[in-house]
Each structure stands twice: as C-alpha cells, then as structure tokens.
Amino acid sequence: MTLGTKIKETPRVCLRLRQRWVRLLLSAAILAACLPVHAQLIEQGRLPRPDGSSIAYYLQQRDPARAADSLLVVAQGSDCNSVAHNRAIREQLWRALPAADVLTVDKYGIDAALPYQQDDGENRADCPRAYLLHDDFDQRVRDYEAVIALLRRHGAYRRVVALGGSEGAVVANLLAARGGSVDASIAFNGGGRWFLDDVLHTIEAGDTPDEAKAASAAGFREFAAFLRETPSSDLVASSHGHAWWRQALALDQQAVLARVRTPLLIVQGGRDASVSPEAVERMVEDLRRAGQRNVAYRAYPRLDHGLRDADGVSRMGEVADDMAAWLRDLPAP
DSSP: OEEOOOBOOOHHHHHHHHHHHHHHHHHTTOOOOOOOTTOOEEEEEEEEOTTSOEEEEEEEESOTTSOOSEEEEEEOOSSSSOGGGOHHHHHTGGGGSTTSEEEEEOOTTOOTTSOOOOOOSSOOTTOOHHHHHHOSHHHHHHHHHHHHHHHHHHSOOSEEEEEEETHHHHHHHHHHHHOSSOSEEEEESOOOSOHHHHHHHHHHHSSSOHHHHHHHHHHHHHHHHHHHHOSOOOOEETTEEHHHHHHHHHOOHHHHHHTOOSOEEEEEETTOSSSOHHHHHHHHHHHHHTTOOSEEEEEETTOOTTSBOTTSOBOHHHHHHHHHHHHHTSOOO
C-alpha cells in the first residue's frame, strides 16, 4: 500500500490557505480538499492493476490516533470527475456511518489531478482517454474489491458498508451481490430494473414538446439497438465510452439485487427526473413477492435525483441520518 501526503487542517486555516494549497497540491497530483471539522486526515493511495495502470483511492480517517472498526465505502455517480473533489461525500454522506473511516475510489484513468467540472451531459473535452476506453461497471467493482481487500488485510475493520448514489448505487449493489466485500449496503436513486426505462423516463420528464420527446425516445432506442449489435466501437457519448453504455443497457439490476444476501437499503426520491421512481418501486415489490426479506425501501416523495427539495435545498445530510438510523438497527456483524 502506497500512501501519499497526509493533509491536516483546521477550518480557520483552511479558509485562509485554500487557494494556495489547491494550486500546490493539484500540481503534485495530491488530493486537494479542505476538510470539515469531522474529518482530520485523508490519505491518498495507489494500488497497481494487473494491466500496469493504478487505482487512485482516498481513505478519510476519523481519528488518526486510533483505528476505526468500521469502513464506509462510498461510490460516486457517473460524471467524468475525480471523487477527490466530491464535496457531498465529505460534508454530508459520511453521516451515514459517523464513526467510520471513509473510502472513495476513482474511476479508471482518473485521479485528483483532473480539475472538477460541472457535468452538463455533454462530452467533456479533457476527459481522459483511458477513462473512456476502460471505465465500466465491472471495472469499478473490481477496483473497489481490490482496495477493500487491501484495507481489510492491513486494518481491523469489523464492518464494511457500501453506499452509492445514481451510478454509484448500481456499483454498491454489484459489490453486495458478489459477496465477501461488504456487510451491508445502501443505494439511493440508482434506478429500476432496466437502464433503458430510466433513460426514457428522463426524456419524458423533460420540458420539450411531445413531438420532440417521441423523436428523442425513438433515437435512443436506435442507439441501444446499435450497442447490442456492435461488440466494440470508438463511440463516446455523454463522456462515456462504448463499454460503459453496453454494460449499462444490458444490466438487469433486479437480477443483481436477487443475489444480495446482506442487508440492503434502497432509497428513492419521488421527484427524480433522472431515474424512474415507479420502476424502482416495481422492482422492490417484485423482490419482496419473490420472498427477499433483506431489502428495505424508503421513499422521499419531495426529493429529486440529488436529494434536493422543490426549493433546491439539499436534504442529503438528513437522508444520511436516516441511513445511519437504519444501520444502527441492524444486528452486529
């Protein structure tokens, strides 16, 4: 395990030195993030892959002087950004397991040196080619499994919980389905059984005229058919390569969840325009009818894909508190 520079800050120092530290640390490809008061230490690590590339990961420790007995593994969504710059994880999602260390893992070809850019659904000009060629769901799961196994060998984590939103929810579900890496998992706004249904929901939820919606839906169906018939191509769409799109459209998430044997909480916002809340509810009902008792479901009718209310106010921290309550009620591993 190769650990990078340890970064310690107090909130006051952070405010005074933010700009100078960001320039310095980004130039050295080290995590540049002002830490809130609850997070005293972040270590950046590199773990080699079999193909010669390396996984960039970040371990946020609660108490550097004492090893935590729990690890919260957080998987980010689908944008072409480094998870090192994800403020929601550092500032809100940690509350799902407050006493735990927090592990995040960057996608193939990405590390903290990639500047943050707001995702607008278009192809990002500086999105790394290695990411476009190699990032997909299987790769992300393998990377998480490798880092979790490393930390469990070198640490004393009695409990590992996976948490993800949007694409990260699917990654958390896949991790749980494979077994052995996590003891419980939480997925929020991760969509229903089929990704195609979620995309069509997004089109229908838009504010374009019905004729334009129909044309967009037909065009996406043609796109999905092309991917099914084409094993590989140099296609790039919305900062994702061919392999990512092919896996996303082929994945049967209900079948994945049917293989999960550990406790699982599914959280869904009722105002989600990016995935279909109705499809999520149908999937959960089907799992329960099939006799699956390890799946809990909580709906938040007034929240959107980012767990914001109708006024645009983030409720992610409050939802994370509800996640923490669910975890506290579980039997000890």
